[in-house]
Amino acid sequence: MPSLKDLRNRIASVKATQKITKAMQMVAAAKLRRAQLAAEAARPFAERIDRVLANLAAGIGPGDGAPPLIAGTGKDDVHLLIVATAERGLCGGFNSSIARLARDHVQSLLGQGKQVKIITVGKKGADILRRQFEDYIIESIELRDVKTLTFDVADRLGKKLIEAYEAGEFDVATLFYSQFRSVISQVPTAQRIIPAQLPERVNDGGLEAVYEYEPNEEEILESLLPRNVSVQVFRALLENAASEQGARMSAMDNATRNAGEMIKKQTLIYNRSRQAIITKELIEIISGAEAI
Amino acid sequence: MTTFHVELVSPEKLLFAGQAESATVPSVNGEMTILVGHSPLMAVLKPGVVTIRETQQGAGAQRLFVRGGFADVNPAGLTILAEYAIPVEEIDVVLVDSQIRDAEEDFRDAKTFDEKQKVSDKLVHLRDLRAAVRR
Numbered sequence: 001m002p003s004l005k006d007l008r009n010r011i012a013s014v015k016a017t018q019k020i021t022k023a024m025q026m027v028a029a030a031k032l033r034r035a036q037l038a039a040e041a042a043r044p045f046a047e048r049i050d051r052v053l054a055n056l057a058a059g060i061g062p063g064d065g066a067p068p069l070i071a072g073t074g075k076d077d078v079h080l081l082i083v084a085t086a087e088r089g090l091c092g093g094f095n096s097s098i099a100r101l102a103r104d105h106v107q108s109l110l111g112q113g114k115q116v117k118i119i120t121v122g123k124k125g126a127d128i129l130r131r132q133f134e135d136y137i138i139e140s141i142e143l144r145d146v147k148t149l150t151f152d153v154a155d156r157l158g159k160k161l162i163e164a165y166e167a168g169e170f171d172v173a174t175l176f177y178s179q180f181r182s183v184i185s186q187v188p189t190a191q192r193i194i195p196a197q198l199p200e201r202v203n204d205g206g207l208e209a210v211y212e213y214e215p216n217e218e219e220i221l222e223s224l225l226p227r228n229v230s231v232q233v234f235r236a237l238l239e240n241a242a243s244e245q246g247a248r249m250s251a252m253d254n255a256t257r258n259a260g261e262m263i264k265k266q267t268l269i270y271n272r273s274r275q276a277i278i279t280k281e282l283i284e285i286i287s288g289a290e291a292i
Numbered sequence: 293m294t295t296f297h298v299e300l301v302s303p304e305k306l307l308f309a310g311q312a313e314s315a316t317v318p319s320v321n322g323e324m325t326i327l328v329g330h331s332p333l334m335a336v337l338k339p340g341v342v343t344i345r346e347t348q349q350g351a352g353a354q355r356l357f358v359r360g361g362f363a364d365v366n367p368a369g370l371t372i373l374a375e376y377a378i379p380v381e382e383i384d385v386v387l388v389d390s391q392i393r394d395a396e397e398d399f400r401d402a403k404t405f406d407e408k409q410k411v412s413d414k415l416v417h418l419r420d421l422r423a424a425v426r427r
Contacts, residue, residue: 151303214335
């Protein structure tokens with residue numbers, strides 16, 4: 001039976017924890033709003049580039065002559081996995097669910113006898129994956145110093161990918177991140193970015209537009225495709241940032257509620273034992289008086 | 293004169309969306325001005341200034357510096373995609389000048405080829421930016 005002082009201490013410590021989780025929840029809510037705005041601001045560009053690419057690629061077709069970023073290298077041996085997670089924990093199942101998806105993917109690829117390389121973005125994912133796939137991780141990128149996620153950050157990674165691709169270091173690149181649906185729902189997603197997955201061509205004008213190209217079709221496609229890789233990375237990172245804050249918000253909300261419940265339970269126990277002690281003392285006094 | 297729809301988007305935000313009478317873009321083969329009813333066109337842009345005029349007289353003209361851009365003209369209007377875009381009036385000349393000096397210094401200090409390449413890329417970008425203001 002814990003003493004009354006123990007109980008009081010316990011309640012005080014849970015209350016302190018609750019204050020922290022409450023504060024974290026509010027900070028996450030504020031950051032979420034900003035992350036969501038950034039993700040929304042990036043959407044028009046990604047949509048337009050998708051549309052332009054779809055139009056262009058439809059003109060060229062998947063046959064020969066298509067650039068390798070669309071057509072692939074013709075091989076399917078070396079897979080590069082880019083796993084984007086958060087820099088910090090305390091956000092529910094956010095990091096582990098992305099890592100789990102990546103892990104399943106790695107295992108199925110290894111089962112098929114493919115070669116696997118992993119690039120991790122964010123510390124948490126690296127920590128989780130390192131335990132199992134230490135040898136496959138070729139690079140770990142940390143975004144800890146990055147305050148606001150600008151396109152440059154994504155562009156650097158994108159350029160690095162293109163370079164490695166052109167050097168023949170991998171055949172297929174897949175990006176793992178968490179798609180932001182709502183505060184309570186983030187969906188871990190695997191998206192193939194090299195060779196590019198092109199959206200269906202949308203016919204928005206009604207009539208087939210005969211495009212003029214300046215300088216020419218191939219050159220445009222050649223400079224547009226690498227950019228598209230960076231754009232996809234950028235979009236994934238933004239989605240991830242919003243998802244992280246959303247996940248943290250709901251995790252901290254849960255934690256705050258649990259702490260509240262625990263405080264209630266502990267207070268009840270505290271009051272009961274306090275009453276029991278008073279009753280015991282009374283009985284002792286009364287029986288003492290009777291004995292005289 | 294009729295107007296058409298113009299959009300300028302960078303990965304970070306939508307910089308301009310609205311009706312305009314004409315837009316001048318710096319394509320790789322030289323500047324060109326796009327008016328309403330232009331035939332469908334896809335052009336790579338070189339770093340430079342895009343001018344969007346809401347009326348032909350030049351009223352409501354917007355000048356924006358773009359780098360790594362594309363212009364897509366289709367029946368729905370003109371869409372400019374740019375990797376980097378900033379309104380000319382928002383360029384801080386003093387800051388850019390000091391960045392140019394820093395970059396030039398870095399270039400002299402750079403030892404390996406890779407380093408030099410990186411700095412010179414940055415320098416080219418800054419000089420383009422500076423040139424946009426001078427005009």
